[in-house]
Amino acid sequence: MAGLVFLVILAVIFQARSGGVFLNTVNLQGILGLLPEVALVAMGVTLLMICGEFDLSVGSVFALTPMSMAVLLEAGWPFLAAITVGLFVAMTVGLVNGVLTVKFSIPSFITTLGMLFVARSMTVVISGGFPPLLPLNVIPKWLFVTYVGPGDMFRVSFIWFLAIAIGMTLLLSRTNFGNWVRATGGFLPAAKSMGIPTKRVKIACFMICSLLAGFAGTLQVMRLGAPLPSIGEGLELQAVAAAVIGGTALTGGIGTILGGIIGATLIRVIDNGLVLSQVDANWFKMALGALTVFAVILNAWLRKKAKSIKVETEK
Amino acid sequence: MSSNPIIQVKNLHKWYSGVHALKGVTLDLRRNETVGLVGDNGAGKSTLINLLSGMQLPTEGEIFFEGKKVCFNGPADAMEAGIETIYQYNSMVPTMSIARNMFIGREPMIYSIGGIGILDSKKMAIESVQAIADVDLHLRSPDALVGELSGGQRQGVAIARAMHFKSKVMILDEPTNHLAVKETQKVLGFIKSLKKLGIPGIFISHNIHHVFECCDRMIAMARGEIVLNKRVEETNMTEILDVL
Ligand SMILES: Nc1ncnc2c1ncn2[C@@H]1O[C@H](COP(=O)(O)OP(=O)(O)OP(=O)(O)O)[C@@H](O)[C@H]1O
Ligand SMILES: [Mg+2]
Secondary structure: OHHHHHHHHHHHHHHHHOOOOOOOHHHHHHHHHHHHHHHHHHHHHHHHHHOOOOOOOHHHHHHHHHHHHHHHHHOOOOHHHHHHHHHHHHHHHHHHHHHHHHHOOOOHHHHHHHHHHHHHHHHHHHHOOOOOOOOHHHOOHHHHOOEEOHHHOEEHHHHHHHHHHHHHHHHHHHEHHHHHHHHHHHOHHHHHHOOOOHHHHHHHHHHHHHHHHHHHHHHHHHHHOOOOOOOOOOHHHHHHHHHHHOOOOOOOOOOOHHHHHHHHHHHHHHHHHHHHOOOOOOHHHHHHHHHHHHHHHHHHHHHHHHHHHHHHHHO | OOOOEEEEEEEEEEEEOOEEEEEEEEEEEEOOOEEEEEEOOOOOHHHHHHHHOOOOOOOEEEEEEOOEEEOOOOHHHHHHHOEEEEOOOOOOOOOOEHHHHHOOOOOOEEEEEOOEEEEOHHHHHHHHHHHHHHOOOOOOOOOOEHHHOOHHHHHHHHHHHHHHOOOOEEEEEOOOOOOOHHHHHHHHHHHHHHHHOOOOEEEEOOOHHHHHHHOOEEEEEEOOEEEEEEEHHHOOHHHHHHHO
């Protein structure tokens, strides 16, 4: 996988350029602390892309979910109720995306582009223009953002991320639902003719994708301590980039959760590494863009290579 | 009992918003009979098959399976009853392995709740190897992607899948479409082997030679109606070409 190759190369380069700072504890702490937020979004987007659909609204859901939670907390709701409603809002957005897409047979690119604006607008509206203050005393920080592990290497959010990543990987590779997702995205007429409820499979993937984005946003807000209505802007494209760098095909059917995670890690590493190397931060998007295109080319080349090796060994 | 038709179709109509694609089709499919269905483009062959395989509901008319009236609300219903369909396009997912394709929608599971559960991958691998060997298809491994197989091999896997699930009726809608001569011969071989196994079938093709080669009965359709229905011994190519 091209993503993994890049990851190793970049780690070596940044380690050298930053004079050994890149791989030291404090910096890894920084990377691992932020990683879950992008990676959770990337995982959901990867799953949905394997199913043959897109979600451009994840960045907005990333902001809307914690904002809903924060508004309720400010109104005096208990934490558990507020976060539940927040995540419920995220799932509802996914449900609407999915139902509109499959019922009217329109491209999800359009449905979720619309939702990108709608959900962002709702975020600003419910915040009333002034982001509410998070009542920090009611948030169980130990459950989400406190540092843990040897040398305080990562935050609790990283454990959430690991657990969800393992769950998602198993869901896709070891369950019949995963089989249906791949079949639906791989070749829709075949999936339909084999009796798979492709519409429901797609809607479920939309909902999982939204839920993960909402949870990721909630993690970020708890880390920052304040719900800004602008968080997650541009995240949808980063997530697509992560999925694609990790080997997910835009045409559906092909990809892995692990690939999406590697793609997300790569994006975090570039961001962080450029800062450490004291490169102008504006180079980040350039690097991301170049990497995305290059990774896809490399992935395609590797796949072709693998095929020709297989054919040769067959004789 | 065994002389009863396995499928009976009575006065079947299908409208597609303005297009009258089937105009009162009545036919019996006998056990131990392979039927060849021929007709021009747009004659309504695929439409008839779609109704039998549960892909669509008839506008009017009845379908009886093993003497009982049935109403298939989806392909899963028809498959459950024992009607397996191999479609004009390929009903395989090219980006998935042979073993995965064999069990799409009917995955064996170790453990499940509410229809969703953990796949029994071992069983899938073993049974797909067995099923493929049963139709005399020689493939490297059940983990190979279907996209890497030739067109004829893909249809072979589709047929192996249908056999594995003990289909009672096999419907093949232009399974030899886009296939080269050699591959076509393989698929015709599969169809002939169905007869040996006593599985009745409906075989659709534009190549009348192929149909004559492996069928017991000829049914010709034109403009949504059946225009000829005879045993192969009682008819010949010119008669069929005449009615079409
Ligand atoms: N889903 C559909 N919606 C609208 N019209 C349809 C649909 N499917 C088929 N038709 C129409 O119904 C008629 C019969 O089509 P059908 O596909 O059954 O023909 P066919 O005999 O299978 O032809 P071919 O040999 O080209 O496969 C045609 O006029 C076709 O345009
Ligand atoms: Mg047809």
